[in-house]
């Protein structure tokens with residue numbers, strides 16, 4: 676495939692991301708606290724998370740491992756950073772959440788699998804065929820600042836997920852109002868952290884598929900945070916009024 680065809684595909688994928696953003700502002704994806712039985716067959720949350728997240732790693736690695744000659748220390752570093760996030764999300768996070776008996780619609784799992792297949796293709800194909808980084812990229816300001824932002828995002832995302840998971844005892848499924856730390860400012864520090872993380876990754880990679888991945892992350896997570904925020908305000912009469920949804924002081 677030529678780079679110009681690849682570029683056209685990624686631009687179309689970004690446009691679909693923007694359309695999805697608008698759709699998700701109107702329709703809340705029914706998983707987690709928003710899960711519904713009216714969206715067809717359901718599967719366990721734990722299994723759902725694993726099935727949803729695994730494809731991106733497989734597809735990306737297929738393209739990379741079949742084009743090893745195109746890799747150098749920089750591309751391996753960027754790929755490792757991506758895999759680091761997804762190993763947690765696929766194999767660790769699903770076993771840490773206190774989600775006993777909770778389910779999600781299969782259609783959500785299917786759409787997330789599709790999303791992850793395309794992202795695995797877009798990043799994997801780029802690293803497999805088009806990526807050319809010199810080793811001095813490691814000292815480029817974009818790489819260094821992106822790495823710092825990426826690590827900060829991971830720390831915020833993991834810390835927030837840990838705090839949310841700790842709100843329940845094993846086998847509990849109730850919800851309480853999270854308090855303290857970034858929760859004093861926003862309802863969803865975990866989603867905020869993930870947005871920061873992929874912004875940092877896009878900066879560190881400085882390529883089209885990483886930008887597209889960041890756009891898609893925002894398209895998924897900003898509407899989800901707005902839905903979580905609305906849900907908190909409806910469920911808890913004493914929910915702190917000054918909290919925003921996902922960006923402190925703004926949204």
Ligand code: NDP
Pocket residue numbers: 706707708772773774777832836839840842843849850851852853865866869891892895896899903
């Ligand atoms: P949530 O904040 O809804 O849930 C995280 C975990 O904490 C769930 O197990 C949830 O239980 C539990 N929980 C959340 N709030 C409370 C509360 N107030 N009281 C008790 N327990 C609570 O996160 P999401 O499901 O939206 O996302 C999970 C992770 O996946 C996040 O880190 C997010 O960034 C990431 N993600 C990434 C996406 C992407 O496009 N890159 C898309 C979606 C998610 P329950 O499930 O029962 O509600």
